[in-house]
Amino acid sequence: xxxxxxxxxxxxxxxxxxxxxxxxxxxxxxxxxxxxxxxxxxxxxxxxxxxxxxxxxxxxxxxxxxxxxxxxxxxxxxxxxxxxxxxxxxxxxxxxxxxxxxxxxxxxxxxxxxxxxxxxxxxxxxxxxxxxxxxxxxxxxxxxxxxxxxxxxxxxxxxxxxxxxxxxxxxxxxxxxxxxxxxxxxxxxxxxxxxxxxxxxxxxxxxxxxxxxxxxxxxxxxxxxxxxxxxxxxxxxxxxxxxxxxxxxxxxxxxxxxxxxx
Amino acid sequence: xxxxxxxxxxxxxxxxxxxxxxxxxxxxxxxxxxxxxxxxxxxxxxxxxxxxxxxxxxxxxxxxxxxxxxxxxxxxxxxxxxxxxxxxxxxxxxxxxxxxxxxxxxxxxxxxxxxxxxxxxxxxxxxxxxxxxxxxxxxxxxxxxxxxxxxxxxxxxxxxxxxxxxxxxxxxxxxxxxxxxxxxxxxxxxxxxxxxxxxxxxxxxxxxxx
Numbered sequence: 001x002x003x004x005x006x007x008x009x010x011x012x013x014x015x016x017x018x019x020x021x022x023x024x025x026x027x028x029x030x031x032x033x034x035x036x037x038x039x040x041x042x043x044x045x046x047x048x049x050x051x052x053x054x055x056x057x058x059x060x061x062x063x064x065x066x067x068x069x070x071x072x073x074x075x076x077x078x079x080x081x082x083x084x085x086x087x088x089x090x091x092x093x094x095x096x097x098x099x100x101x102x103x104x105x106x107x108x109x110x111x112x113x114x115x116x117x118x119x120x121x122x123x124x125x126x127x128x129x130x131x132x133x134x135x136x137x138x139x140x141x142x143x144x145x146x147x148x149x150x151x152x153x154x155x156x157x158x159x160x161x162x163x164x165x166x167x168x169x170x171x172x173x174x175x176x177x178x179x180x181x182x183x184x185x186x187x188x189x190x191x192x193x194x195x196x197x198x199x200x201x202x203x204x205x206x207x208x209x210x211x212x213x214x215x216x217x218x219x220x221x222x223x224x225x226x227x228x229x230x231x232x233x234x235x236x237x238x239x240x241x242x243x244x245x246x247x248x249x250x251x252x253x254x255x256x257x258x259x260x261x262x
Numbered sequence: 263x264x265x266x267x268x269x270x271x272x273x274x275x276x277x278x279x280x281x282x283x284x285x286x287x288x289x290x291x292x293x294x295x296x297x298x299x300x301x302x303x304x305x306x307x308x309x310x311x312x313x314x315x316x317x318x319x320x321x322x323x324x325x326x327x328x329x330x331x332x333x334x335x336x337x338x339x340x341x342x343x344x345x346x347x348x349x350x351x352x353x354x355x356x357x358x359x360x361x362x363x364x365x366x367x368x369x370x371x372x373x374x375x376x377x378x379x380x381x382x383x384x385x386x387x388x389x390x391x392x393x394x395x396x397x398x399x400x401x402x403x404x405x406x407x408x409x410x411x412x413x414x415x416x417x418x419x420x421x422x423x424x425x426x427x428x429x430x431x432x433x434x435x436x437x438x439x440x441x442x443x444x445x446x447x448x449x450x451x452x453x454x455x456x457x458x459x460x461x462x463x464x465x466x467x468x469x470x471x472x
Binding site for chain 2: 011063071230234
């Protein structure tokens, strides 16, 4: 209904009560939402926003703790962004609504209660732009959504240990902001990706491929990708914690990555 | 008789869709739990004739014509697999399985885990995919990437009559849910393959090939 409404000129925002429920709408998202602009020979645009809470929460069980970025990733004609702060949540929401493309906006269940001061005046974010969270020299940490906070937590420890990690919230999951990412790679020559997505066929895998294809010559070490385990998220709290990447793992991985070069 | 001649006699020539059918038939003969379900798989024999004649041989229940309701019959297949059958679910076109995405991800891949290992889901989901000849956007999709990161699911793609039959049989015998990708433009490939009605497993296939 939302896609049809978009075809006739409205700009609907469709909320999946939980991102996982959108698997039931997969056919509409892939076969209509992504394709119609093409199959109509450009006669229709589909300025729809599909959004909802996703990611691994706290013991919500396998069906309600899914990272669907990877499932939607290769659907042609669809753009994807993930918000991570109140500031970019508002900016990306507004940009997604104004975009002529269908945009999937990923929100994270555990980030809804984050508090931040944002500007009173109107602003929008760029849908295709990554956000520099912490400039640094030693290693490029690419992350998005909730894992940004795990990375920042790890960064604190790393700074105390004498490392200077650069942290980038990629925000735009499709297409990637290869300009910002590339500049960072050329500076640090080491890349680590931290995501909550599955290891097989996830955002990290695509990002690894994109960086290798474009910036291989600038890399001094193989790209390290920390992802969730390839299993449905367990309900048990301790197992759930083991499934997603924890700050301590990030610290160890950065140390190993940097040591290889010294 | 020299060994080379023997080797030759043990082979017969067939098309890829016939190889898939032969694999299905042999497994249905071997194990009464193996059954097929999907749109037009029964009396019509499948849109690409992979199940041709199987309904006549094994009856309507083992080769079940379903309504056009992908999510429902895929779910039915998964339920059947939980109770001990080994269903092969055919998507008339792989693209139609997007309608069954919820069942494939939330049930097929997860149930073994969410049941704490109490259930295995020995289902095979298969169908014609890939870019054909001017079939249009909806019928020319490569869905490998969509299914790739679903936890708990195994994926294989066949490309010759020989491996089509071998992989089909291995997929049916596997305790894991397996998605078998076939390509619309390869169904009429012709090849001589082994004429052997014995046991055929992934291990045999590997030994024969590697």
